[in-house]
Amino acid sequence: MTQTGTLHGVGVGPGDPELITLKASRLIASCPVVAFLSADGKPGLARAIAAAHIAPTHLELVIDMPMRVSRDDGAAAYDKGAAAIVAHLKAGRDVAFLCEGDPLFFGSFMYLAERLRAFFPVEVTPGVASPMAAAARAGVPLCARDDVFTVLPATLPDADLMRHLPQAQSVAILKLGRHLPRIRRLLARLGLLDFATYVERAGMVGERILPLADLDDAQAPYFSMVIMSRASVAA
Template identity: 45%
Template structure:
């Protein structure tokens, strides 16, 4: 039997605090400890999303993971970063880990889950992913009927991106950052640039939607996406 505190991984959605689920809100407010990730020099985005709901008497645990880290390097860093969370659980305190978007969809919570869920009772609450939020914010029906959808990291080599884009009905291209120009050029080459929609920081107060060719490649943030919706007419 598992003893100690309970571990919760809750998706807090893409940015709009109202896109939290009722379940995430309930758990968020019921635990004595909350934990969240932040780049070392910035405010935690996940904490900012839920800040208005925090009761104010919780212990807060910050963990750090530099972005775009190779998986092998990430492993050893996470081994260290989960320790304060594990200590609270061992002491019998429930810990709610905040996750931007959805915890199991490219989420950093998965590193915590794989390290602690064998030992502690664990519950995960799905969240609104940017994959759903971006098409909605863009106002474009995304996939329907028998469409194939492919989610592609922009970090992939050009040939691989082309192969997948040719084989799919709809696509989302994530992790654009410094790979934006490569992706934009591929979309033009394949003749699908006019269908492609660019959005950054969807559902936040800083949300921006721009025509693909008006995006400044030097200013593409991590939280951006190109959505290629179904070409089927409904």
């Protein structure tokens, strides 16, 4: 009888390959199967971040996830990915699923874990999340003392953003995309634009960091965010 394998959600950090943890590096080395998402045939960033830890002896399990799909198509792709992982787990092979940043912070891993958690052991190795990496590169504090820190997807409606933005000392705004000009406008309307920094590809090739007020772009790539910081660091 074969013991079933364990599914590991492994956070590989926000982009700089040196921001992977010792634990992630050890787990990848010890799992015979390394799984990762591929968007329209192109392996995602997680595979690139972890490249130095993947050996020719690893079985690489590519899970195809078409970009900009409907929620139903996404669910079908996760079903298919989960089935491919199950085959390995049933054969007793541990699987390391590579996640950009942290697995439980806007990570696709959660959809796979949700499908498999009842049937197989699932473990999560946390990673450095993107807001921390962006703040480090921009040199802005996230929170201190009794500060409130909020993470907002730019995809939220104006009313939600207008309610959340003034209530926190610091905010990381993710998923900017075509919402970038709207975010800029809302922050300006709230008098918060001067506290906002735009960070693109933090710690990676092509890094761009500038005050949001100085940015005229009509849209932002996936690996970007706005950090609005009024953290209570004085003293």
